[in-house]
Amino acid sequence: MTLWFWLIALTFTLYFFLEGFDFGVDILRPFLARSEPEERALVGTIGPFWDGNEVWVIAAAGLMFSTFPVWYGALFSGMYPVFVIILLSLLMRGVSFEYRNQVDQPRWRAFWDWMSFLGSLIPSFFWGLTMAKLIEGLPLNADERVLSGFAALFTPFSVVGGLATLLLFMLHGANFLLLRLHQDTVLYRRARAAALRVGALATVAILAFVVMGYVTEGLFVTFGVLPWVFPLAAGLTLGSIWYGLTRRHDVLAFLMSSLTIVFSTVTIFIALFTRQTVLPSTLDPAFSLGLRESASQPYTLVLMTWVGGIFLPLIIGYQVWNYYVFRERVRPDEGGLDRGYD
Numbered sequence: 550m551t552l553w554f555w556l557i558a559l560t561f562t563l564y565f566f567l568e569g570f571d572f573g574v575d576i577l578r579p580f581l582a583r584s585e586p587e588e589r590a591l592v593g594t595i596g597p598f599w600d601g602n603e604v605w606v607i608a609a610a611g612l613m614f615s616t617f618p619v620w621y622g623a624l625f626s627g628m629y630p631v632f633v634i635i636l637l638s639l640l641m642r643g644v645s646f647e648y649r650n651q652v653d654q655p656r657w658r659a660f661w662d663w664m665s666f667l668g669s670l671i672p673s674f675f676w677g678l679t680m681a682k683l684i685e686g687l688p689l690n691a692d693e694r695v696l697s698g699f700a701a702l703f704t705p706f707s708v709v710g711g712l713a714t715l716l717l718f719m720l721h722g723a724n725f726l727l728l729r730l731h732q733d734t735v736l737y738r739r740a741r742a743a744a745l746r747v748g749a750l751a752t753v754a755i756l757a758f759v760v761m762g763y764v765t766e767g768l769f770v771t772f773g774v775l776p777w778v779f780p781l782a783a784g785l786t787l788g789s790i791w792y793g794l795t796r797r798h799d800v801l802a803f804l805m806s807s808l809t810i811v812f813s814t815v816t817i818f819i820a821l822f823t824r825q826t827v828l829p830s831t832l833d834p835a836f837s838l839g840l841r842e843s844a845s846q847p848y849t850l851v852l853m854t855w856v857g858g859i860f861l862p863l864i865i866g867y868q869v870w871n872y873y874v875f876r877e878r879v880r881p882d883e884g885g886l887d888r889g890y891d
Contacts, residue, residue: 550616550840550841550844550850552850552854553612553616553617553844553850553853553854553857554617554818554822554827554840555818555822556612556616556857556861557609557612557613557616557617557818558814558815558818560605560606560608560609560612561605561609561814561818562810562811562814562815563605564602564603564605564606564608564609565676565714565718565810565814566807566810566811566814567598567601567602567605567868568599568602568603568605568606569673569717569718569721569722569810570595570718570721570722570724570725570803571595571598571599571602571669571722571725572669572670572672572673572718572722573669573673573718573719573720573721573722573723573725574591574594574595574722574725574726575595575642575665575666575668575669575670575722576666576669576670576673576715576718576719576722577591577719577722577723577726577740577743577747578591578592578662578665578666579662579663579666580743581726581736581739581740581743582736584881585658586881587736587881588658588662589881590730590736590879590881591726591736592646592649593879594725594726594729594730594879595725596646597871597874597875598871598872598875599642599646600643601867601868601871602868603639603643604864604868605864608861608864612853612857615845615849615853616844616845616849616850616853617827617843617844617845618843618845619693619838619842619843619844620827620828620838620843622693623687623689623693623694623695623828623838624683624687624828626694626695627687627689627695627697628679628682628687628695628702630699630702631675631678631679631699631702634671634675635671635672635675635676638667638668638669638671638672639668639672640668641664641665641667641668642664642665642668642669643668644661644664645661645662645664645665645668646665648661649661649662649665670715673714673715673718673719674711674712674714674715675711676711676714677710677711677712677713677714677715678702678703678707678708678710678711678714680710680714680814680817681706681707681709681710681711681758682702682707683817683821683827683828684706684762684817684820684821684829685704685706685707685829685831686828686829686830686831686837687828687829687830687831688701688830688831688832689828689829689830689831689832689836689837689838690830690832690836691833691835691836693836693838696832705761706758706761706762709754709757709758709761710758712754713751713754713755713757713758716747716750716751716754716755717751717754717755717806717809717810717813719743719747719751720744720747720748720751720790720806721803721806721807721810723740723741723743723744723747723748724744724790724793724794724799724802724803724806725803726740727740727741727744727799727802727803728799728800728803728878729878729879730878730879731878731879734881736881741794744794744802745794748790748791748794751787752787755787755813759780779812779815779816779819780812780813780816782808782812783808783809783812783813783816786805786806786808786809786812787805787809789801789805790802790805790806790809792805793805821840822840825839825840825841826838826839826840827839827840827843828843
């Protein structure tokens with residue numbers, strides 16, 4: 550049970566770390582690209598990776614369904630509109646990559662560019678909102694049913710969580726562009742300027758989320774000594790991004806934004822684990838979903854351990870190989886940037 554809780558945390562962490570930068574690139578693309586070659590260059594930076602990155606959200610949902618079905622049922626039914634919007638946004642985003650270059654007309658390409666933009670912006674916000682609701686809780690009754698509508702999901706804490714994730718993904722995407730674009734291009738310089746501007750906003754939003762989480766939700770109250778390492782590490786890595794950007798250490802800046810996402814996601818799951826509550830109830834603490842009560846039977850957990858032990862390393866290995874093969878930088882004046890995603 551404990552093993553699978555942390556494996557679910559691992560899949561969400563990998564998803565936010567990997568999908569975060571290609572969401573960020575797509576959100577920044579309308580503001581950075583000023584010509585069709587520049588558009589294609591930005592698409593080219595994430596073209597070989599985006600669909601592989603989405604595998605991890607499928608893995609996270611599948612693992613949660615099989616190992617913690619009560620948690621899965623309460624969360625996905627209580628936030629059903631949010632997950633439907635996320636799914637439709639991801640579908641729209643995938644279609645935009647495939648359709649964008651099928652017709653050689655500016656209006657056609659502009660339409661799909663904006664669909665891709667929205668297909669990245671909307672999930673980025675709603676995933677942050679979802680993580681915030683895991684901490685804040687939902688109005689669960691004694692029958693494990695959520696008694697609220699779509700509008701009730703938007704609280705000050707959850708909205709700030711959504712904005713913090715959105716801005717952090719944009720910062721992560723800008724840092725990724727610094728690794729993928731040739732340094733002698735104007736697009737590279739725009740990406741660096743965007744990283745500095747978005748980084749300031751992301752820092753404010755993340756600090757606001759932490760303060761609100763501590764004051765209103767008791768986010769760190771149940772932490773022991775060791776779990777405090779992760780939120781403190783997230784703060785240190787967030788500050789180190791500025792050092793990397795100002796010193797023009799692009800690898801360091803990207804590594805620090807990656808670790809900020811990793812440590813922040815782990816902090817959310819530590820908060821759940823220390824409470825032994827996977828989904829708090831805002832109606833009555835007695836109605837909250839406990840970690841043990843939400844888990845599958847031992848036989849199912851053992852079976853899933855064998856399945857996960859085989860397939861998770863294969864997925865990780867494939868993605869490492871994919872990033873190695875497509876490690877070269879791109880520039881707007883290079884031809885053939887649309888291969889593989891037109």
